[in-house]
Amino acid sequence: MILAAGLFPSTPRALDFLRRADYIACCDGAANACVDAGFEPDVIVGDGDSVREDVRARYADRIVRIAEQETNDLTKTFHHVLSNGRRDRFVILGATGKREDHALANLALLMDYAEEHADLIMVSDFGTFYPSRDVFRATVPEGSEVSIFNFGASYFSASGLQYPLYDFTRLW
Numbered sequence: 001m002i003l004a005a006g007l008f009p010s011t012p013r014a015l016d017f018l019r020r021a022d023y024i025a026c027c028d029g030a031a032n033a034c035v036d037a038g039f040e041p042d043v044i045v046g047d048g049d050s051v052r053e054d055v056r057a058r059y060a061d062r063i064v065r066i067a068e069q070e071t072n073d074l075t076k077t078f079h080h081v082l083s084n085g086r087r088d089r090f091v092i093l094g095a096t097g098k099r100e101d102h103a104l105a106n107l108a109l110l111m112d113y114a115e116e117h118a119d120l121i122m123v124s125d126f127g128t129f130y131p132s133r134d135v136f137r138a139t140v141p142e143g144s145e146v147s148i149f150n151f152g153a154s155y156f157s158a159s160g161l162q163y164p165l166y167d168f169t170r171l172w
Contacts, residue, residue, distance in 0.1 A: 002081060002090060004074045004106065005029025005050065007097020008037065011125040017091045025081045027073035028063075030094050031055050045080045046073040074106055078113055090120035097124065107149075 001021035008030070009015050018024070018039060026034050028046030035041070035055050044051060044063045056063065066076045074095060081090070090113075095106040107129065110122055114131035122129040127145075130136060140146060146161060158165035 001025065002074070002077050002092045003027065003030040003034055003041075004077075004092060004094040005033075006094045006099070006102060006106070007125065008033040009093050009123070009125060014093060014123050014125050017123055018093060021091070023081075023086065025077050027077050027094075029073060031059070033094075035059075043077075043080065045077040072102070072105065072109075075109060075113075078116075082117060087117070088119070090117060092120065092122040093124075095122050095124070096126075 001018060001024045003018070003024060003026045005027050009018055018037075023042050024034065024039060026041040026044045028044055028048055029050040031041055031044045032050070032052050032055055035058075041059060041062060044055075044059055045066060047067050047069075048056070048063060048065050051063070064080055066080070068076075071079075074092070078090070078092075092106075092110075096103040106122070110120070110129055110131045111133075113120055114133050118133070120131065122131075130138065148165070
């Protein structure tokens with residue numbers, strides 16, 4: 001579980017991912033909200049500028065400071081978790097909301113992360129994002145909203161959608 005510093009999960013579905021997590025890696029901007037909600041971060045990654053003093057003192061041994069500014073804290077946290085051998089499904093929470101520029105960047109980065117670790121999803125209070133670099137199959141309940149973002153794919157097919165899916169070259 002990676003918790004980013006966007007909108008803290010509030011829906012039962014999103015919170016359930018957090019409750020069931022056996023490992024919580026927080027971007028430093030998410031650490032305060034994580035602790036305030038009663039969760040224990042296993043690691044806090046970032047430059048440390050967003051962590052309250054009480055949280056910093058309590059979890060000093062779990063803070064990994066990465067000062068470089070070439071990547072955002074979500075990317076730093078993602079790479080830290082990977083480099084420490086975690087290979088289970090990564091669920092990213094808190095990557096949207098608050099700042100739209102951060103939300104768009106995090107969504108675009110999801111495809112980069114999928115190149116390094118294929119088993120990951122990004123969950124918000126409003127939906128779930130599944131990056132796919134190859135074949136992707138999903139069964140969703142009738143009436144569900146489905147959006148597909150094209151990051152360079154050349155062929156699409158789908159069945160059962162309200163509108164036909166066809167080859168297209170635009171992002172969305």
